[in-house]
Amino acid sequence: MPLVYLIPVLSEELxxxxxxxxxxxxxxxxxxLLAQCNDVTAVDVVPQKVSLINGGKSPIADPEIESFLARGDLQLTATLDGKMAYRRADLVVIATPTNYDPEKNFFDTSLVEQVVEFVLDVHPEAVMVIKSTVPVGYTKSLTEKYPQGKFLFSPEFLREGRALYDNLHPSRIIVGVPSESVFEGELQIAARQFADLLIEGAQDKDIPTLIMRATEAxxxxxxxxxxxxxxxxxxNELDTYASVRDLDAAAIIEGVGLDPRIGDHYNNPSFGYGGYCLPKDTKQLLANYNDVPQNLIGAIVEANRTRKDYIAHEVVRRVEELRRQGVNEPVVGIYRLTMKSGSDNFRASSIQGIMRRLADEGITCIVYEPTLTASTFAGCDVVTDLDAFTRQAHLVVANRWNDELDSVGDRLFTRDLFRRD
Ligand SMILES: NC(=O)c1ccc[n+]([C@@H]2O[C@H](COP(=O)([O-])OP(=O)(O)OC[C@H]3O[C@@H](n4cnc5c(N)ncnc54)[C@H](O)[C@@H]3O)[C@@H](O)[C@H]2O)c1
Known part of the structure; x- marks a missing residue:
């Protein structure tokens, strides 16, 4: 049984x-977050990120990170020198990427292990907290592979673009302890201390905190x-149904959401779930189910593909209609590659899945994405001027609405019914 308790505000400086x-x-x-009250060295392999952070600038778009760094009162240094940083650290937080490897059908955890081996080499006593998302059972296998290592796993629940905000106001803090470790007793205390450090840096203080086994975490x-x-x-599937049957999806969703057990949140149709985490994490969970009966987890992954097929089909239908109206080579304008308005990255965004399907149909696309510096993206011309973009496109396809699309009128195709994420 996991232990559940609310940690009181720290009274002593540590x-x-x-x-x-x-x-x-x-x-x-x-x-x-941690550099408000501790000495923190941030390690990366990208020199540009390191120098931006040391110059008080954020390499990612995040209002809270930007303002905290600009204030200049953090005990934070960034470095490319992992050896120096890990050697003097009591605690090493590991937040390297764990991309999904489609060949192995599993996360590629090699970058986490690279750091683990580095730490074991220069400072084996340090407690390592894995914050990267990992397959279920990973920390147990790490503990078996490196019995001399002191590992904790703490899942991270932030949203991109609100990363620091979500750590200042966390929904919960969870720290997992591998029960297989010879250091289990010591790690139970370290888990509690790590949770205390997160709470110390947070602006909320009554944060539900769970300490459990690493595998459950x-x-x-x-x-x-x-x-x-x-x-x-x-x-999204509700929206597909409503569109095919010519029903008002927004009215149905509003009526459904008024049931307090369902709620009126996180229900705005889109071109599919996307971004760095949801596509890879769902596939990883499905892989973890390998010999466990299931229908739903596989269906979620499948449903996202079906939704993108449907959206692409709807765009193709409109392009064919334009051809029938005499437009020889209709141009589809892809408005933004990002998942959400306000985001600065488009890793695995669903609109790219739509673009691939349109490319397979031989449809000409142009892209409007202000964060791009290249002149082409995925075989499509990038148009940096919004007016030129909307003039050139016979049809504009947008996963998310923005007021600057007002002038596009009925040339716009979107399923963003509520104009929010
Ligand atoms: N992005 C999210 O919303 C989110 C939320 C929860 C969990 N996660 C998980 O956290 C992990 C990191 O995600 P992210 O979005 O912060 O990734 P990211 O790609 O934004 O950042 C990873 C950073 O690690 C650096 N890096 C790579 N190899 C390194 C090494 N050997 N030593 C030091 N630095 C190295 C990269 O240069 C990069 O700056 C992933 O496992 C992800 O699934 C992400």
């Missing part, structure tokens, strides 16, 4: 030497993200 491996959304937000992360994917897929 400065810890912390190294954070990886300065992406997870690593940088945690580095900033890993499962929490994958099941939480898969539930979010399920919810997106559910409302």
């Amino acid at each position: 400065r810890v030497n912390i190294a954070v491996a990886g300065t992406g959304y997870v690593g940088l937000s945690l580095a900033v 890993e499962a929490v992360k994958l099941f939480a993200n898969t539930y979010l994917a399920l919810r997106v897929a559910y409302f």
Whole structure:
């Protein structure tokens, strides 16, 4: 049974030497959070990120990270020198990428292990907290492979673009302890201390905190993200039904959401769930089910493909209609590659799945994406001027609405019914 308790506000000052491996959304937000009260060294392999952070600038778009770094009162240094940082750290937070490897049908955890081996080499006593999302059972296997290592796993629940905000106001803090470790007793205390450090840096103080086994903590992360994917897929499938049957999807969703057990949130149709985490985390959970009966988890992954097929089919139908009206080579304008308005990255965004399907149909696309510097993307011309873009496109396809699309009128195709994420 996991132990559940609310940790009181820390009364004594406790400065810890912390190294954070990886300065992406997870690593940088945690580095900033922890550097309010501790000495933090953030390690990355990209020199540009390191120099931006040392210059008080954020390499990612995140209002809270930007303002905390600009204030200049954090005990935070960034470095490329992992050896130096890990050697003097009591605590190493690992926030390196764990991309899904389609060949192995599993996460590629090699970058986490790279850091683990580095730490074991220069400072084996350090406690390593894995914040990267990992397969269920990963920390157990790591503990068996490196019995001399002191590992904890703590799932991260932040949203990109609100990364520091979500750590200042966390929904919960979970720390997992591998029960297989010879250091289990010591790690139970370290888990509590790590949770205390997160609470110390947070602006909320009554934060539900769970200490549990590492394997369950890993499962929490994958099941939480898969539930979010399920919810997106559910409302998208509702929207597909309504569109095909010529019904008002917004009215149906509003009526459904008024049931307090369902709620009026996270229900805005889109071109599919996407971004860095949901596609890979759902696939990883499905892989973890290999010899366990299931229907739903596989169906969620499948439903996202079906939704993108449907959206692409609807765009193709409109292009064919334009051809019938005498437009020889209709041009489809792809408005933004990002998943959400306000985002600065488009890793695995669903609109790219639509673009691939349109390319297979031989349809000409142009892209409007202000964060792009290249002149082409995925075989499509990038148009940097919005007016020129909307003039050239016979049909504009947008996963998310923006007021600047007002002038496009009925040439716009979107399923963003509520004009929010
Ligand atoms: N992005 C999210 O919303 C989110 C939320 C929860 C969990 N996660 C998980 O956290 C992990 C990191 O995600 P992210 O979005 O912060 O990734 P990211 O790609 O934004 O950042 C990862 C950083 O690690 C650096 N890096 C790579 N190899 C390194 C090494 N050997 N040593 C030091 N740094 C190294 C990269 O240069 C990069 O700056 C992933 O496992 C992800 O699934 C992400």
